[in-house]
Structures are given as structure tokens and as C-alpha cells.
Amino acid sequence: MSEQNRQRIVVDIYGHQYTIVGDENTSHIRTVASLVDSKMKEISESNRYLDANKLAVLTAVNIANDFLKLKDEYNKIKKDYEDLVEKLEKKEEKAYND
Amino acid sequence: MSEQNRQRIVVDIYGHQYTIVGDENTSHIRTVASLVDSKMKEISESNRYLDANKLAVLTAVNIANDFLKLKDEYNKIKKDYEDLVEKLEKKEEKAYND
Numbered sequence: 001m002s003e004q005n006r007q008r009i010v011v012d013i014y015g016h017q018y019t020i021v022g023d024e025n026t027s028h029i030r031t032v033a034s035l036v037d038s039k040m041k042e043i044s045e046s047n048r049y050l051d052a053n054k055l056a057v058l059t060a061v062n063i064a065n066d067f068l069k070l071k072d073e074y075n076k077i078k079k080d081y082e083d084l085v086e087k088l089e090k091k092e093e094k095a096y097n098d
Numbered sequence: 099m100s101e102q103n104r105q106r107i108v109v110d111i112y113g114h115q116y117t118i119v120g121d122e123n124t125s126h127i128r129t130v131a132s133l134v135d136s137k138m139k140e141i142s143e144s145n146r147y148l149d150a151n152k153l154a155v156l157t158a159v160n161i162a163n164d165f166l167k168l169k170d171e172y173n174k175i176k177k178d179y180e181d182l183v184e185k186l187e188k189k190e191e192k193a194y195n196d
Contacts, residue, residue: 013159028163031166032159035166036158036159039158056154057114057154061116063161064130065122066165067168068130070169070172078175080179081175084182088182
């Protein structure tokens with residue numbers, strides 16, 4: 001993708017403005033920023049003593065945890081899907097040869 | 099899960115120690131911390147002017163971006179899998195009724 005297609009979007013996360021540069025469309029970038037913003041607020045509500053830096057690191061940890069759990073689920077369903085496709089192909093091949 | 103099963107693990111992220119409390123096993127928590135640590139190092143290498151707080155927020159943004167992209171892929175493959183299962187069920191039902 002050319003440099004021209006890179007978006008520069010200013011988003012608000014936990015009361016601060018950040019310029020995000022990326023190839024994704026504006027709506028996707030805003031959704032990403034909104035996810036981080038709401039996670040930071042959620043974590044800060046249950047950990048009021050945290051300084052801003054620790055809060056941001058723990059937010060990253062929290063989202064990384066969700067990411068890795070989803071990755072496990074994704075790999076499982078991908079395997080189930082591929083197994084099913086393979087089973088069907090064998091069945092069709094058998095039906096063709098019979 | 100009882101409070102007794104909650105793990106308290108000290109992890110190192112970008113040169114600082116954090117105590118992570120969670121229901122997941124030690125190995126999972128270490129993998130999560132390692133993902134955040136490596137993303138922070140990667141982002142800091144291409145943005146040397148960033149202060150620690152902005153670096154952590156942008157790391158969270160980066161991981162949230164990966165999470166949302168994976169969620170899209172997960173939803174697509176889940177739909178394909180469910181559609182295929184439904185198609186098979188209809189086929190079997192038809193074969194049974196014929």
C-alpha cells in the first residue's frame with residue numbers, strides 16, 4: 001500500500017490525544033482506540049492506586065490475554081473446519097470411486 | 099474458581115516488574131507478559147522519542163488492532179464452519195427422507 005493510503009487519525013484514549021498512523025480505515029482505527037480507552041477505564045476503576053504508566057501496561061497485558069485466548073479458539077475452530085472439509089472430500093472421492 | 103486457584107506471578111515487562119493476578123496458569127501468564135514485552139521493544143525501536151507512558155498506550159493499541167483483526171477472521175471461519183455443518187445436516191436429512 002502506498003504512503004498516500006496511510007491514515008493519520010487523532011484519537012482520544014483515557015483523556016489524552018494520540019496520532020495513530022496506519023493502513024486501516026478510520027472506522028477500524030477508532031474502534032481499536034475505543035477498545036483501549038474502555039479497557040483502561042475498566043482497569044482503573046478496580047485499581048485506583050495505579051499510576052498512568054502501569055495502568056497502560058496492565059491494559060496491554062489484559063488485551064494480550066484476550067488476544068491469546070482468542071488465538072487458541074481460532075486455531076481450534078480452524079482445525080475443526082479443515083478436518084470437516086477433508087472428511088467431506090474423502091467421502092466424495094469414495095462415492096465417486098464406488 | 100476459588101480465590102486459592104488465583105495465581106500471583108511476577109513478570110518482567112520492558113525492564114519493570116509487575117505482579118499479575120489471574121486464574122490462568124503460570125505458563126499462560128508468562129506468554130502474555132512476553133508478548134507485551136516484545137511489542138513494547140519493537141515499537142520503541144521504531145519510535146525512540148516516545149515516553150514510557152505513550153509507548154505502553156501505543157503497545158495496547160497495537161495489540162488491540164491484532165485482536166480485532168483476529169476477531170474478524172475468527173467470526174468468518176466460525177460462520178464458514180457453521181454453514182458447512184448446516185449444509186451437511188440438510189444433505190443427510192435429505193438422504194434419509196429420499
